Amino acid sequence: MNIGTVKEIKINENRVGIIPSFVASLTKQGHCVFVEKNAGVGSGFTDEDYRKAGATVLETADEVWQKSDMIVKVKEPLKSEYGKIRPNQILFTYLHLAPDVEQTEALINSGAVCIAYETVTDAFGKLPLLSPMSTIAGRMSVLVATNLLQTQHGGCGTLPCGVPGVPPSKVLILGGGHVGQNAAFIAHGIGADVTVLDNWQPTLERITTIFHNQVKTAYSNPDNVARLIADADIVIGAALVAGLSTPKLVTKEMVKTMKKGSVIVDVAIDQGGCCETSHPTTHDNPYYTVDGVVHYCVTNMPGAYARTATISLNNATYPFIEKLANSGYEKALREDKHLRNGLNVFKGKLTHPAVAKSQNRPFTAWEVVLEID
Numbered sequence: 001m002n003i004g005t006v007k008e009i010k011i012n013e014n015r016v017g018i019i020p021s022f023v024a025s026l027t028k029q030g031h032c033v034f035v036e037k038n039a040g041v042g043s044g045f046t047d048e049d050y051r052k053a054g055a056t057v058l059e060t061a062d063e064v065w066q067k068s069d070m071i072v073k074v075k076e077p078l079k080s081e082y083g084k085i086r087p088n089q090i091l092f093t094y095l096h097l098a099p100d101v102e103q104t105e106a107l108i109n110s111g112a113v114c115i116a117y118e119t120v121t122d123a124f125g126k127l128p129l130l131s132p133m134s135t136i137a138g139r140m141s142v143l144v145a146t147n148l149l150q151t152q153h154g155g156c157g158t159l160p161c162g163v164p165g166v167p168p169s170k171v172l173i174l175g176g177g178h179v180g181q182n183a184a185f186i187a188h189g190i191g192a193d194v195t196v197l198d199n200w201q202p203t204l205e206r207i208t209t210i211f212h213n214q215v216k217t218a219y220s221n222p223d224n225v226a227r228l229i230a231d232a233d234i235v236i237g238a239a240l241v242a243g244l245s246t247p248k249l250v251t252k253e254m255v256k257t258m259k260k261g262s263v264i265v266d267v268a269i270d271q272g273g274c275c276e277t278s279h280p281t282t283h284d285n286p287y288y289t290v291d292g293v294v295h296y297c298v299t300n301m302p303g304a305y306a307r308t309a310t311i312s313l314n315n316a317t318y319p320f321i322e323k324l325a326n327s328g329y330e331k332a333l334r335e336d337k338h339l340r341n342g343l344n345v346f347k348g349k350l351t352h353p354a355v356a357k358s359q360n361r362p363f364t365a366w367e368v369v370l371e372i373d
Contacts, residue, residue, distance in 0.1 A: 001325045002032045004068030006061040007039040010075045010299075012283035014042025014306035017072035017093070018321070019314045020053035027054030031325050034064045043310040070329075072321055074313065075300055076103055087111030088347070090329050092321065094118055097344055098245040098358035099272035107345040113329050117313075118270075119243050119352060120320065120342035127242060129320070129342075131178050132312040136302040138182025138238065141265040142171070142190070144301075145234040148263045148287060148294050155294055156261025158233055161191035168192045172228050174220065174249050174274050175238035176203040179267050183236045184215050195228060225249055230257040237266035237274030243344075243354025250275035260292035269297040333370055340366055 003026060005017035016039050018026075023033045033055040037047060047057045058064050065071060065084040073093035077085065079102070085091060088111065095116035097104045107114045117129035127134075142160075149155035149169065162168030171187040173180045176198035187194045188211055196207050197220040204217040218224045220239075229235060229250060235258075239246055246268040255264075255277050266278040273279075277290045280299045287296045302309035320339055323332045333340045344352040349364040356363035 001328070002034065002067055002069045003072060003321070003325055004034040004036075004064040004070070005039055005072050006036040006064050008042075008073065008075055008303075009061075009078055009080065010282075010303075013075055013300050013303045015074040015300075015303055015310045015313065016040040016043050016045065017074055017317075019043070019310060020045055020049040020055070022314055022318045022321070023050060023053040023055045025318070026322070026325060029322075029326065032056065034058050034067050036061050036064045040310075043306045070321075070324060072317070074303075074310075076100070077106070079106075082106040082110070085110040085112045088113065090115065090324060092117070092317070092324065094270075095344055096270040097352070097355045098243060101359055104345070104350065104355065104359060104361075108348055108350060110345075111347050112345070113343070113347065114345035115324075115329075115339065115342040116344045116352075117317065117342065119344065119354075121338045123338070127178075128338075129313070129316050132316050133302045133309060134178035135182050136305060136309050136312065137267045138179040138236075139186045140301055140304065141179070141183050141236045141238075141267050142186040142192075142234070144286075144296055145171075145236070145263045145265050146190070148265075148296060149233065149261070151261075153287070153294065154261060154289050155263060156233060156259055160187070160234065169233035170231055171195070171234045171236065172232040173197065173236045173238055174225070175240065175268075176200075176207050176217070177238065177240055179238035179240070180236070181207065181210065183238060183267075184211065187234075187236075188215050192234070195232075197224060197228070220249065226254050226257070229254050231259075233259065233262050235262070235264045235275075237264065237268045237278070239268055239274050240271065241354070243352050243358070245272040245358045246274055248272075248274065248276050250277070252276045255293050256291050258291070258293045261294070263294045263296065265296045267301065270299050273297060330370065333366070340370075346370075 070090035151157040160169040195216040199220040
């Protein structure tokens, strides 16, 4: 198979879809890998690294898109890339379609086979291609919030770990999944006063066990969110429902009750965000203020730590890339239910029920598009 990866064009996105070590694995199996010039530089991989691994380095993204049967990316295609996607081409990347009607329509019109990292599953019911970036985003969220609490950024000027005689900051984490647990890991580690909200009791029990009762938990409902958010210095939006738009747990009215100079880091912004006052931002212009509350809503947070994020993501995606390359998409999708769960668009049909529900669109079951009885 001809496999391609292009330089990401999202602002300050320095991750890359395939690293040289996995290029070498693919080329040794007889596959041809095309890499756009300088695609890996932001993650510390040179064109010469790719050539040594057996890749063909091409001057332009257009050449890679045209020559490749499968495109492996990191972030969703942007508007300027929509026209490059071909019928029957495999697009394997993060898509986050639920809040993105325009992209959904473009992918449907492309006739391509579009598989989203964030809805691929594993035998444990987890999201293995989302979890590496969730780990980074969760840990990073507290570091970002700590920085934004500084007075020069509009923060309230409190030190999250506190000092003798001055209590630590209060950190409220909305969602106890992978992002939330990693945010709690860092927040607790630096000595903050941490509370995690979730609406599933086993998750709350797991948080209690992991942190030996040193992280508080509460059931996530509007009353608890409203009560706790008014006293929080940092709020981490970590809620996720796979494939669906993120529920708006924080209303505009709740934001108005928050302390001036408190900080919201909405990690869930890729799926629409946890807060009504959230809107996507970039690494170039990452934060803004609403009612005195600093909001950070960067849609590609792990891109700030490009090398760590790229290697971690590749470790998770490579087995699926290899399966698609060796078997072709039809055989791979028929045989692997976890990869099949990642199928969002198939040759003009929307195939993921959660995306369809979020956009109030009809969807076609995978049994139909893959012609499985």
